[in-house]
Amino acid sequence: MTERLMDAAGRVLTEAKAYSDERRLHDALAHLRAHAPVSWVDVPPYAPFWAITKHSDIMDIERQNDLFTNDPRPFLEIAEFDAKQRADREAGAGLNSLIHTDDPHHRDLRKIGADWFKPSALKALQIRCGELSKIWVDKMVEIGPEIDFAQDIAVNYPLYLILTLLGMPESDFGFMLKLTQEIFGANDAEMARGGSSQASEAFMAAVMDMFVYFTTLTASRRENPTDDLASAIANARINGEPLTDMDTLSYYAIVASAGHDTTSAGIAGGLLALLEHPDQLSRLQADPSLMGTAVEEMIRWVTPVKEFMRTAKADTEVRGVPINKDESVLLSYVSANRDEDVFENPDTFDIGRDPNKHLSFGYGVHFCLGASLARMEIRSFFSELIPRIKSIELAGTPEHLSTLFVGGLKHLPIRVELQ
Ligand code: HEM
Secondary structure, three states, rough: OOOEOOOHHHHHHHHHHHHHHHHHHHHHHHHHHHHHOEEOOOOOOOOOEEEEEOOHHHHHEEEEEOHHHHHHOOOOOHHHHHHHHHHHHHOOOOOOOOOHHHOHHHHEEEEHHHHHHHHHHHHHHHHHHHHHHHHHHHHHHHHHHHHEEHHHHHHHHHHHHHHHHHOHHHHHHHHHHHHHHHHHHOOOOOHHHOOOOOHHHHHHHHHHHHHHHHHHHHHHHHHOOOOOHHHHHHHHOOOOOOOHHHHHHHHHHHHHOOHHHHHHHHHHHHHHHHOOOOHHHHHHHOOOOHHHHHHHHHHHHHEOEEEEEEEEOOOEEOOEEOOOOOOOOEEEEEHHHHOOOOOOOEEEEEEEOOOOOOOOOOOOHHHOHHHHHHHHHHHHHHHHHHHEHHHHHHOOEEEEEOOOOOOOOOEEEEEEEOO
């Protein structure tokens, strides 16, 4: 057994509530980066893991995707949930999406969706994106002047876009919104199904409902293929064979869920950052050419996806610390994005920051499939909103989702006057 450097600050990565207390979170992560950048965290009911908090270590690990794999533990969950997932997967019944698999199967799966997220494909979506931005900014006027920006606007707009890309009917959008919120809100009592305190049960119940829905969708797209991403998934072939039911359903689930809450967290968190830094809001209003760097800074600042994990396939080391075969590492993107060795004044929100090598979309072969789409959506929304602002201010206390994985603001009360 190798010596394990433990630091009490690492506990923060196992506390869903810590992600709703930004000061405490960032203090703990800064401490880890300085004193224990590869830190053993053993906090039941989670299986132990190594917390990786430096930007360069995360990139090194993601680059070595044969040594550090996504299977069997792609993100942090309690040990009981991990064990169930493993058993389900061994029985061919577990989720098997892009984030659960490794090459070569991952590469084959990724090819199926890749074309739909390429800049040329996104060009076709750009017009719809602009229309939806206008619809949702108009909605702010309609339901304003006081609104909960997170719930009334930010959760809806990206959902409409990703479900349009999938080819789902608008009548089903509300149902899908509820399910994705239950999946990512499983660690938050207000958002989890039935206010469940059993995060893994709430998560699985919502996933099962999503599967039932997508089973029907697959059957219909196989019978009558249409020109949308859902048809591409339903009719895809790997080595001449159709995807298994599990692969097909997992594909829909990852696109519908990853394509939604992440971007809404970026938009709501981006707006809050502008409200908390009025000098930066005025700067953007005065110089719209800063929109590109402003969007990147919002994505760095908010870091909607908090972490992913990898598991070592062989004995190895990170930063000189021995990591044994089958031990997992947690890649803290939140920490990487405030790494003093990479970002000048990392705790300053600077809409002109350039370069901005944030790791919010990850790195390597699993780099976010929807990164260009997310950038386009956030840019389009703020390009519509910013020039129309007559006045905007907080109208209450913002509330963050308790989460260990994906999320941001749950409530953002604002008072707004637009033209
Ligand atoms: C601001 C918004 C978003 C953020 C911060 C984000 C972040 C991430 C991160 C961190 C990963 C894992 C990368 C890694 O392991 O290295 C990921 C993967 C993924 N994202 Fe996103 N994402 C966002 C929006 C989207 C959108 C709009 C879609 C559209 C479908 C999407 C689809 C995916 C998929 C399918 C994967 C799995 C890729 C793979 O494993 O090969 N994401 N995303």
